[in-house]
Amino acid sequence: MSVVREAARIYWTSLGVVLISIGGYTVAGVILGEEGMRQAAVTMPGLLLMVPGLMAMRGNVYGALGARIATALHQGLIEPRFTWQPRLVVAVAASLVNGGVIAVFLGVAAWLLMVGGGQAASLGVLLFVSLVSTALSAVVVTAFLLAVLFIGFRHGIDPDILNGPLVTSVGDIAAVFFVSVSVMLAGVIL
Amino acid sequence: MSDELVADRWTLGGILHTTIPVLLALSVLSMGSGLVLERMKHLFLSYPALLILFPVMIGLGGTLGSLLASRLSTAVYLGTATVSFRDRAMLANILAVVGLAATASIVAGLGAGAASRFLPGAVLPLSTLVVVALMSSMVLVGFVIVTVMAVTAAAYRFRIDPDDVAIPVVTNTADIVGAVTYTAVVLLVVSP
Numbered sequence A: 001m002s003v004v005r006e007a008a009r010i011y012w013t014s015l016g017v018v019l020i021s022i023g024g025y026t027v028a029g030v031i032l033g034e035e036g037m038r039q040a041a042v043t044m045p046g047l048l049l050m051v052p053g054l055m056a057m058r059g060n061v062y063g064a065l066g067a068r069i070a071t072a073l074h075q076g077l078i079e080p081r082f083t084w085q086p087r088l089v090v091a092v093a094a095s096l097v098n099g100g101v102i103a104v105f106l107g108v109a110a111w112l113l114m115v116g117g118g119q120a121a122s123l124g125v126l127l128f129v130s131l132v133s134t135a136l137s138a139v140v141v142t143a144f145l146l147a148v149l150f151i152g153f154r155h156g157i158d159p160d161i162l163n164g165p166l167v168t169s170v171g172d173i174a175a176v177f178f179v180s181v182s183v184m185l186a187g188v189i190l
Numbered sequence B: 001m002s003d004e005l006v007a008d009r010w011t012l013g014g015i016l017h018t019t020i021p022v023l024l025a026l027s028v029l030s031m032g033s034g035l036v037l038e039r040m041k042h043l044f045l046s047y048p049a050l051l052i053l054f055p056v057m058i059g060l061g062g063t064l065g066s067l068l069a070s071r072l073s074t075a076v077y078l079g080t081a082t083v084s085f086r087d088r089a090m091l092a093n094i095l096a097v098v099g100l101a102a103t104a105s106i107v108a109g110l111g112a113g114a115a116s117r118f119l120p121g122a123v124l125p126l127s128t129l130v131v132v133a134l135m136s137s138m139v140l141v142g143f144v145i146v147t148v149m150a151v152t153a154a155a156y157r158f159r160i161d162p163d164d165v166a167i168p169v170v171t172n173t174a175d176i177v178g179a180v181t182y183t184a185v186v187l188l189v190v191s192p
Helices: A003-033 A035-043 A047-075 A086-116 A123-154 A159-189 B003-009 B012-039 B041-046 B048-078 B088-116 B126-157 B162-189
Strands: none
Touching: A003 A035, A003 A159, A003 B048, A003 B088, A035 A047, A035 A159, A035 B041, A047 A086, A047 A123, A047 A159, A047 B012, A047 B048, A047 B162, A086 A123, A086 B012, A123 A159, A159 B048, B012 B041, B012 B162, B041 B048, B048 B088, B048 B126, B048 B162, B088 B126, B126 B162
């Protein structure tokens, strides 16, 4: 096996999904950069502090979930179907609990850091944004992740390649998109 | 793998017991990039292109890291690769990932530049954005490769499932390394 030729094979196989993920990040970046969010960044101290953490969930929670499902598919421990399979249910439940715990932690930590640094911030607003955006992302991203891995696996596509760029980029867009949705809701409700 | 290792992997308590401490620790790390973003708000808010590039620059490490980690854990499990710079399969993956990083940053720089022209705020030349993106990503990809290899090797040695730890560790450390590197490059190139 020529190293360069194998590298080229991996490169070309993965390029499409990597570019899709770049597109995804760019969309997330545009959502971050548009006027409403930039204003919110100024009026809600601590918001930007939470953003990397909320985006990090795509790797922490969904990436790990995807890797676990991908390995289980390879091992034959999970069927690529939306049926009640104990292992599948446990894996998804764990990811939901993890997401909730992180959301609470981020809201509280962001508030503490802002207040500790001498800036006023609202714990209620920060917790609202982190919990609501996490809950909304969790539903959308988990459903998408499972659909992509199952369908991909059934068509002979290696779930490990799908899991990396495709799923994490959807997680990123979802994270930032739902942050902007919850920021909007916070403005209306709170 | 032994039966007890398999059984633990698939109970809710078993999973949470392993993942929650790690995730909390990594969330603390993620606040590092959050702090960078919050502190450098003024710089990023005045050049929208830099803000548009921010998720890309911190996320690229995680994306490529997840890809590499997923492939590596499966390959080691199936016996087709070992975690070593002398392993040909490993080298091929490394070369591919560096190429992907370079391509991705060029495309991202151009994309951010194009998108920023539709948003209110100061505009930066496309060449500047591409240079910033490339410099940041090359540093980041080097860090990611070393991290993935180290975490995967350590996981196997300590009998932890690499799938549970490799991706969270690499995406979070890559986030903060990416944020710091990107900010440093921006300060170097954009506002001397």
